[in-house]
Amino acid sequence: MNKITITTNFDVFESIQELPIDIQNLMQEAIAIRKTAYAPYSNFKVGVALLLDNEKIILGSNQENAAYPSGLCAERVAIFHAGAVFPEAKILKMAISAASSTTTTSAPIPPCGSCRQTIAEYEIKQNTPIEIYFMGEIGSIYKSDSLKNLLPLLFDKKFL
Template identity: 75%
Template sequence: MKEITFTTKFNAFDTVEELPNDVQELMTEAIEARKNAYAPYSKFRVGVAIALDNGEVIVGSNQENAAYPSGLCAERVAIFYAGGKYPNAKIVKMAITAASDTNQTTAPIPPCGSCRQSIAEYEIKQEQPIQIYFMGEIGAIYKSESLKNLLPFMFDKKFL
C-alpha cells in the first residue's frame, strides 16, 4: 500500500472590497442573482455570475421544485445557459454566493457535488481552468484557481 496525498491551495479574502475590481463587480451580480432564487423549500438562496471570454456575464439562481430532483442549482442554471447561448465561449471565472432565509451564512459556501461535476465538464471541454470565487452571505471569500482544487478526482470522458 502507498499513500497518495493531494494538496489544494485557495486564496482567502476577508471582504468583497479586497477582491480585484472585476471580481467585485462579478460578485455583486451574483448577490443580485441570489435575490431571484426560487427557494420556498430549502430557504437557501444561491446566486452565481459567470464571466465569459467574450465579455458576456451570465447569472443564475437556484430554482427549486416540490419534486426535489426537478430543481436546479444556480451554478448549473448559469453554466448550461452559457453553454447554450455561447457554445464557443470559455468560462473565465465565476462568483458564487449563498444565503439562508433562517440564519446568516458567514462561511464560504462551495458548489455542491453535482455542480462541481458540471463545472468540471466545461473546464475539461475548454482546456482552461475556471477561477471560482465563493462566499456565504457575508464574510470571507475563497478563490480557487481551478475546479481541480474542489474535485481532485474528476470524472470525465476519458473514462468512458
C-alpha cells in the same frame, strides 16, 4: 500499500472590498441575482455570475421544485445557459454567493457535488481553468484557480 496525499490551495479574501475590482463587480452581480432564487423549500438562495471570454456576464439562481430532483442549482442554471447561448465561449471566472433565510451564512459556500461535476465538464471541454470565487452571505471569500482544487480526482470522458 501506498498512500497518496492531495493538497489544495485557496486564496482567502476577508471581504468583497479586498477582491480585484472586476471580481467585486462579478460578486455583486451574484449577490443581486441570488435574491431572485426560487427556494421555498430549503430557504437557501444561491446566485452565480459567470464571466465569459467574450466579455458577457451570465447569471443564474437556484430554482427549486416540490419534486426535488427537478430543481437546479444556480451554478448549473448559469453554466447551461452559457453553453446554450454562447456554445463557443469559455467560462473565465465564476462568482458564487449563498444565503439562508433562517440563519446567516458567514462561511464560504462551495458548489455541491453535482455542480462540481458540471463545472469539471466545462473546464475540460474548454481546456482552460475556471477561477471560482465563493462566499456565504457575509464574510470571507475563497478563490480557487481551477475546479481541480475542489474536485481533485475528476471523473471525465477518459474513464468511459
